[in-house]
Amino acid sequence: MMTRLTLIYTTLALVFAACNDHAPVAENALKPAAVTEPVEHDTDDPAIWIDRKDTLQSLVIGTDKDTQGALYAFDLNGKIVRKSEGLKRPNNVDIAYDVHVNGRLVDVAVLTERETRKIRIFSLPDLKPLDNGGIPVFAGEQQADPMGVALYTRPSDSAVFVIVGRKEGPADGYLWQYRLQDDGRGNLEAEVVRKFGRYSGKKEVEAIAVDNQLGFVYYSDETAGVRKYYADPGKKDDHELDFFAQQGFASDHEGISIYPVTDSTGYLLVSNQQANTFMIFRREGPNAFVAEVPVSTIESDGSDITPVTFGGKYPGGLFVAMSNGRVFHYYSWKDIEGRMK
Template sequence: MIYKHLSLLSGLAILGLTAAAPVSGPGVKPYEIVPKRETGPAGLDGDDPAIWIHKKDPARSVVITTSKEDEDGGLHVFGLQGKSLQFVPAGRPDNVDVIYDFEFDDDKIDLAVAACRTDDTLCMWKINKKSGLLEKIPGGSQKTPANFTVYGSCEYKSAKTGKQYVFINSKTSEYLQYEISEKDNKLQSKLVRRFMAGNGGQVEGCVADKDNGWLFIGEEDNGVWKYDAEPKAQPKGTLVDSVDVANGGHLYPDVEGMSLFYGKSKDDGYLIVSVQGINAYNIYERKAPHKYLSTFTLIPGNGIDEVTETDGLAVVSTGLNDEFPAGLLVVHDDHKTFANGTKAEQTTFKYVDFRDIARGSDQKLKLNPKWDPRQENDDEEDEEDE
């Protein structure tokens, strides 16, 4: 645990780690937040979550999480109170995302999409529009090229063309971009781009900004990169932030999950990144050049244990219910620790009220509780501040 208002350099000392120099001048000062809810057991090796927003009643939204061990691989579905609703066996799925309003058989449906490691496929499920539960769909398993070993994934819908894409990566930092479509009442995929990302190190977490056409990727031992998400773009990356703390970086290995908090315009909102090595989370401006804003940690409280070694995370700005009226952050917790110090065999996921993130930051974070992922950004100018 990193205590309130200690610099990340001090936090590293607590963890038995070292850094060559202070972080960004006087040092970054993490602030502490207590989660509001936690899920029940979510697999031996959980990783990444996604948040599905119910179209008519946001309070009935669900959280979908991944479990990636051979013996219990699959997807868990939880309600907003953390209660288990469903488990769907699958081949060691890793990152999971939600695709909204996908055109299928003269209808618009929502999909859950993940990278399945057992058979190196792109795997997809239909999300029941009333219950949020997962259902099989024709074409729900799509092969990747021979000798390609899948690792992570993320979805992207182009604002320019309306086409739906999914990015899949391998540990060797290679990215595949697939166009997803429907034909004869069956999902199909088409490989439209293949490129190497970062500096060639291990990658996994990624997130795409559908309004601005950007793809953010995490290179675990290096930093966060940004690429053009359109399939015909040149694969030239820009380093957003790095683990080079001696030269102004704000990250430490491993750089893991990332997600976008959508604001009221294309320039509003935040990129949230899991900094696994120090059990913390960085906040960046969504707008270029993606200025670093602040760092927070999740500590025990509300009958919930502290959060450590987060892999994946997901955030939405939509107001969901009375507990999360201005957005929800869900993070993976490597293990649940009981009051007697023992650790649970299975992982859990923690739910964080985004208002607490906004209140704790020394930045004036803007909220956007009316965000609807099924509608295009209308670029409104009015703001709601915390």
């Protein structure tokens, strides 16, 4: 009996250790200004929605990644104010403004629903579905489980595009890009317009981010680096523009966030997941490395950032990062900037 109990305790200890196999938070790690209320299962990716009529009513939209998952809306203090349940492993989420739907302009959140192999679209701020049950992606592909997603709004005609990554895929054409269209019946539909993007084959591509002002799309090729392409599918030049951030990461390259300082300058923040830090690169030019900032966030998958200060509540802007513990952490940009010097 004692031997059997010893075996059980040893097994439980090993399982517990495996579930907590991450680097400890550094003693000098930046502390969050706020932490959200926990979701039910497992946070994965946030996106910040700005209420342009009253920025203090802005929301953080975040996914709860589980077979019985949900899309959550948090206020600027981290309190849960709304959620849409019944989603099958929602992964990443992004936001677009002023999308044409049935004769009106609507802000939308678009997320990947991995187990149904669809993207889902919800209006903001009410989280009402606008997709007639979901839009299938990677049609005809054997490996079609969607993970990463990012939205690009083309300045010339306000066309909105969805760029989707997946769990596995080919060495070329790993990402598929769709154009959102009004179906005339109160929902949105999507048409594939481009297949692009190299892939190392080492792990997967989850984090995708679009710089709407400069017209670039970045994505994390996990354990390999960050790749850069033009975001506009109409560009004749469709080759890889850069492949950076190949050094200094403990393992996985994860969430990418873009912080503008001017229309053409600023920073890219990339999660160094297993080190519990964010690697910061120049937004302009060849995306040169700037600094590594340790944070209290544990194994961050996804993040988002805005320069909006919300009445001074988050000086310099708000940075939101997913953390273990079923939560998202809120940071002030000024606090991050202070660690870059």
